[in-house]
Amino acid sequence: MGxxxxxxxxxxxxSIQPEMLGLPDRGRRRSPGLRRLDLAARAGISVEYLTRIEQGRDRNPSAAVVNxxxxxxxxxxxxxxxxRYLAKITGGACAAHTGAAPARRDVRPSVLQALRLLEPGIALVTNRLGDVLAYTSxxxxxTRxxxxxxxxxPNLTRYVFTDPRARTFFADWDExxxxxxxxxxxxxxxxxxxxFTAELAPIAGPDFAHRMNQHIVPRRGVLRLNHPSGHELQLLRETLELPEDAQQLIVFLPTGDRTAQxxxxxxxxxxGGLRAIS
Structure with missing residues (x-):
């Protein structure tokens, strides 16, 4: 198991073609992308060691190897x-896992006060699971x-993968x-x-699992929304991390006058004004 x-x-x-790294094309390959041999040589490790890491048989590569x-x-x-994060959880937290539990949903009063000060702006408090914990009017x-x-x-991740309306609402649904x-x-x-993933996987289907295993690091560009009222919205996103709570305060800013209007x-x-969900 990997x-x-x-x-x-x-x-x-x-995902990497040899020519992207200035390597010669060695001809036909059994699988797409860079050969293990070439990656191992570039990293200064053996092919056998790289194979063990990729197959999950070595869970604790050193920081030097990761770099x-x-x-x-x-x-x-x-x-x-x-x-680096995956190296940490692979060798640490995952190995020490003892049970599964839902994430906390409460939002600190001071964070709610900060959210209140952002009215009439567009903002919400969420976590990495996609739970919508509090939001402005x-x-x-x-999102009405x-x-x-x-x-x-409400949970944004569940909505994106299980509600057909999400594919219309988000103009760039794939991203x-x-x-x-x-x-x-x-x-x-x-x-x-x-x-959460155990709960979501059966209802979200194979597309969800495929995206999880791809580990695509998102670029987070302009958020384009098709509101049911007919308005087309384009929003920039500014995120304030709340590490003490494992939450985020996200503010959405119009990209131009048309969206602002x-x-x-x-x-x-x-x-209904500011709302916190507990």
Whole structure:
């Protein structure tokens, strides 16, 4: 059985063509991408050791080996951070796992106060599992009639993968799906991550599992939304990490006057004000 670390290295290796790294084309290969032989040589390790890492038979490569593999794969900063994180959980938290449990849903009063100060802006508090924990009235206006906030405990990841309306609401659904799948690796805890993925996998189907195993590090560009009212919205996202709570405060900013005016019209409709979900 493989590990997240091995899966990521293998996925990156498969996605790289030799010529991208200035290596000669050695002709026909049994699998796409970079050969183990070439990656091992670039990283300064043996092919046998690389094979053990990819297959999950070596779960504790040194920091030097992890950094060498990052260099050999020409990873960008975000991908390097993900590689280091997977090395950590593969050799540490995953091995020590003792049980699964849902993530905490409470939001600190001071964080709620900060969210309140952001009114009438578009903002929410969430975690890496996608739980929508608190949001401003403008966020409610932007997501109204999309189905996202219909449940008692709304969850963005579940919505993206299981609600057909999400594919219309998110103009770039594929990119958003990759984002939500990737963020699960950084869940509030190993236990809550395993609990949520076990719950979601049976209803989300093979596409969800495929995206999880790809380990695609998202670029998080402009968020494009097709609101049911007919408005087309384009939003920038600014994220404030709340490490003490394993949560995030995300603020959405209009990219131009057209989106700002559309949000203003949506926000004039009746709403319930700031809401925290516990």
């Amino acid at each position: 590990t997240p670390l091995g899966d990521f290295i293998r996925a990156k290796r498969d 060498a593999l990052a260099d050999a794969l020409s990873l960008d900063p975000a991908e390097r951070n993900h590689l 403008a966020y409610e206006a932007v 009639d999309t189905g996202l906030l219909d449940s008692a405990h 958003i799906a990759d984002e939500q799948a990737f963020d699960l690796w950084l869940g509030p805890s190993t236990e809550s991550y395993e609990w 559309a949000i203003d019209r949506l926000s004039r409709r009746p709403h």
